[in-house]
Amino acid sequence: MHGYAELTGRRTECAVIDDLVKAVRAGSSRVLVVHGAAGVGKTALLDQVAMRVGPCRVARAAGVQSEMELPFAGVHQLCAPVLDHVDRLPAPQRDAVGTTFGMRAGPAPDRFLVGLAVLGLLSAVAEERPLVCLVDDLQWLDRESAQVLAFVARRLDVESVGLVFADRAVPPDLADLPALDVRPLPDAEARTLLDAALPGPIDPRVRDEIVAEARGNPLALLELPRDVAPAALAGGFGLPAAGGVEERFRRRVTDLPPATRRLLLLMAADPSGDAALVARAARAWDVEPSAVAAAVDAGLVDDGLQAKFRHPLVRSAAYRAASTLERRAAHRALAEATDAETDPDRQAWHRAEAAAEPDDAVAAELERSAGRAQARGGPAAAAAFLQRAAALTADPGHMGRRALAAAAAEVRTGGFDAALELLATAETAPLSEQQEAHADLVRARLAFVTNRGNDAPPLLLAAARRLAGVDPALSRATYLEALSAAVFAGRMAAPEGDVRAVARAAHAAPPADLPAVGDLLLAGTALTYHRGYAAGLPVLREGLAALRARPPGADQLDFMWMAVTSSLRVFDDDAWDALSARYLALAREAGVLSHLPLALTARAYLLLFSGNLAGAASLTDELTAITEATGGSLAPYGALGLAAFRGDADTGAALLAETRDDVTRRGEGVGLTFAEWAYALLHNSLGDYPRALAAARRATAYAADPGALIWPAPELVESAVRCGQPAVAQDVFGLMSGMRTACGTDWALGIQSRSQALLSEGAEAEQNYRAAIDHLGRTRMRVDLARAHLLYGEWLRRERRRTDARERLRTAYDLFAGIGATAFAARAERELNAAGGRTHPRSTSGEQHLTTQEAQIARMAGEGLSNPEIATRLFISARTVQYHLRKVFTKLGITSRTQLPRVLRD
Incomplete structure (x- = not known):
């Protein structure tokens, strides 16, 4: 099949390939996922791509089962021929590539930075001539490489890069990309x-x-x-x-002379492409290189040791045709032939595959390999090394410890099913009290990151109590996790996992002698629920101040979500901005996929309230992709909030129904509060106050956690007043009033004054509206400020002060329209028209005619960032930045970056 210029029966598939090649040669980037059963012709189609690319450069990689646990092996295979271009990358990306590929020592690189570096490297190569990358057998690629290439595939734009994957089925993290289903021939x-x-x-x-x-x-x-x-x-x-195709290959392998079978087995067991390594191993196994001739004659190998197997199924057949003893002997020969200094991890893996029984020396080397994999940014590979080490450990105590470490690593990287199996393995060992406590903690964390429902708080609380006697510091950290889980469970928590019950237990736990940041957050949060808001406020502020004063560090990751939440509870928008940015940076740097959805959500909401809906949309898209790729269960909070702020009624209704069903099934009570708040916000923006009131009442029905009412309470006040039922809002308003007064920040006092104005009349109302605008004008909360102008303008119009009303309503309209809050802008425009005013004509050459990505790039360029700096922030290539900047200049009628600040609105 490989020898034909035209593939029989594949005219449609070849037409798709031709379209991809034409687009890449014309300067665009394209991605295609070719999928179908084994032997259906995927590899032949990739060969067709390589034949049809003309002047394009071709880079190839293929997943191999025996390399699935070696981190970044697939990416290294793809990029190795073009590493001479690495010097063209910005220093952080250059360092990430060097560390990942073992070219330099250094800390574990950010997984996303590795992806961006690969994107930049491919883009740099394509600047010389278009590049087509072909990745075969994606299903056997190592997890890190698969994640990096999925990242790259989503961010290709105008780099003249084609990326074609071949897989037996479309993987979930590529499900939304163009695909070509290769079916059997008629x-x-x-x-x-x-x-x-x-x-x-x-x-x-x-x-x-x-x-x-x-x-x-x-x-x-x-x-x-x-x-x-x-x-x-x-x-x-x-x-x-x-018999099937692979079975036929297996029979043909079996018919070969013993020496040839051994040689094919060596080639199959170590597909590094290193002919010298295979030759050394062959000599150690008394096999002459000339033995390959019989495999060539049988049509299994193309041409000697340097060649690839004719088809990936031949490799699989060669390996499966061997007995267990023969496989172990092959791996033993390969281990002896592998240089322990230059490739210790590959040698350790071969030694592990050669082991017929537990071997503590091999297990120890695998554990060291796990540490090296973690240092290169390969936590999934670290988990695999630890899992294999546990299986080869003779001592039950060491086995339990390694299995627990592997389970914890799998939880952090999203391997939840594997984590469950490893926990079960660890619990068969005679664990010490400390190990049993750690097993409880891993199981509880697994429950939290996979479900975030009402089963996690009791498990975390039990783990915290058990750890108190063996590891007090970890016990306090676990109490903090239990409080986070109880906040998520909210109104659906079991009695023993209710946030107040967890707070009482945490408050009663022995305090730290010298409280660290996490201890202060724990103490302040526990006091807030146990003794009241005012009691916990100073401790929370002390913890937040201490955290902001410290440089970012990976040790902060496990309490960053509570830190961000605490900044909201004390109405500190500066802390919310700083800490949400830090949380996201730390999660990306560590490559910890269990944290990323929470970090992205926290940051997206800061951007929403700040009026940066475009930035929030970008993070929400990333959140969706990561959640789907990891199988995470976080509800679509980002998308729901974005729909509410935009005033998108149809999308909001659909997401509300989805979120209600999802969080109810899992027992995630905070999700119900959140969903109803978003629905109330959406309908207040639309002016549909009865629906807004109904949703706000449901959102505020659970008063045990006052912190969860920070956002719903203002929606309840506004909708209740507009529906002529101000008394409905009095209880919640009173509760929140005490919190905001005790807090005393501009954000808190601005919301308090705005709500008070709605519940007041005459001069008192006007005084409160002015106070709200004054306070909120000193914050970054542009949406809240715009809403204060809108409400004040509406009040002024009803007071028949039409001139004053027009000023406020026009300000509100301009703010809402500028940030993309469409429904609020329409409401302000209706009010302005009723007051006898008209909206200002909006410039046809300004930012509103830019796409979301163009607007982001224009703003950053206007701030003085270079193309590589913008590319790093937006996770795109510098070439894509340059392309969009040219379009920005054309749309805005300018010729220089220095003109951007003048033509873009603040």
Whole structure:
């Protein structure tokens, strides 16, 4: 099949390939996921891409089962031929590539930075001539490489890079990308292909039998006749024996001389492409390199040791045809032939595969490999090394410790099913009291990150109590996690996991002698729920101040979500901005996928309230992709909030229904509060106050956690007043009033004054509106400020002060329209029209005519950032930045970056 210029029966598929190549040669980037059953022709289609690219450069990589646990092996295979371009990358990306590929020592790089570096590297190569990257057998790629390439695929734009994947099925993290389903050939094309491949005539009955057995699989059509002599085919006496394609390859391997089988087994067991390594291992196993000739004659290997197997299924067949003893012997020979200094991890893996029984020395080396993998930014590989180390550990205590460490690593990287299995393995060992406490903690954390429902708080609380006697510092950290989980459980918490019950237990736990940041957050949060808001406020502020004064560090990651939440509870928008940015940076730097959804959500909401809806939308898209890729269960909070702020009623209603069902099923009570708040906000923006009031009442029905009422309470006040039911809001207003007064920040006092104005009349109302605008004007909360102008303008119009009303309403409209809060802008415009005013004509050459990405790039360029700096922030290539800047200049009618600040609105 590989030798034909045109693939039989693949005209449609080749047309898709031609379109991709044309687009790449014209300067665009394209991604394609080719998927179909084994042997259906995916590799042949990739070969067709390579044949049709013309002047394009081609880079290839293929996943191999035996390399699945070596971190970034697939990415290194793809990028190794072009590493001479690495000097063109910005220093952080250059360092990330060097550390990841073992070219330099350094701290573990940010997983996203590695992805951005690979994107930049491919883009740099494509600047010389278009580049097409072909990745075969994606299903066998190591997890880190798969994640990096999925990242790159989503961020390709105008780099002249084509990225074509081949997989047996479309993986979940690529599900939204263009795909090509390669199906079996129809009977007519199958007969044509079979006839073209046969060396002579064939009996029609035999042809029909082969076509029927092959079921349209091209590889089967080409391989089935190889098992029968030409004379038998012509006479119809020797029908091929039944069996799949891989089984036929296995039989042909079995028929080879013993020395050739050993050589193929070595090649299959170490697919590094290092002919010298295979030759050394072969000599150690008494195999001469010339033994490969028989495999070439059998059509299994193209041309000697340097060549690839004819098809990935041949590699699999060569490995599976060997006995367990033969496989171990092959791995032993490869381990002895591998340089322990230059490639210790590959040697350790071969030694592990060669082990017939527990081997503590090999297990210890695997544990060291896990540490090296973690240092290179490969936590998934670290988990795999630890898992194999546990299996090879003779001492039950060491086995339990390693299995626990592997389970904890899997939780942090999103390998939740594997974590459960490892926990079960660890718990078969005679664990110490400390190890049992750690097992409880890992199980509780697994419950939290996979479900965030009402089963996690009791588990975390039990783990915290058990750890108190063996590891007090970890016990306090676990109490803090239990409080976080109880906040998530909210109104759906079990009695023993209710936030107040957890707070009482945490408050009663022994305090730290010298409280660290996490201890202060724990003490302040526990006091807030146990003794009241005012009691916990100074301790929380002390903890937040201490955290902001410290430089960012990976040790802060586990309490960053509570720190961000605490900044909201004390109405500190500066802390919310700083800490949400730090949380996201730390989560990305560590590559901890269990934290990223929370970090992205926290940052997206800061951007929403600050009026940066475009930035929030970008983070929400990233959040969706990561949640789908990791199988995480965080509700679509980002998308729901974005729909509410934009005033998108249809999307908001659909997301509300989805969120209600999802969080109710999992027992995530805070999700109900959040969803109803978003729905109330949405309908207040639309002026549909009855619906807003109904949703706000549901959102504020759970008063045990006053911190969860910070956002719903203002929606309840506004909708209740507009519905003529101010008394409905009095209880919640009173509760929140005490919190805001005790807090005393501009944000808190601004919201308090705005709500008080709605509940007041005459001069008192006007005084409160002015106070709200004054306070909120000193914050970054642009949406809250715009709403204060809107409410004040509406009040002024009803007071018949039309001139004053027009001023406030026009200000509100300009703010809402500028940030993209469409429904609020329409409400302000209606009020302005009713007051006898008109909106200002909006410039046709300004930022509103830019796309979201163009606006982001324009703002950053206007701030003086270089193209590589902008690319790093937006996770795109510098070439894409340059392309969009040219479009920005054209749309805005300018010729220089220095003109951007003048033409873009503040």
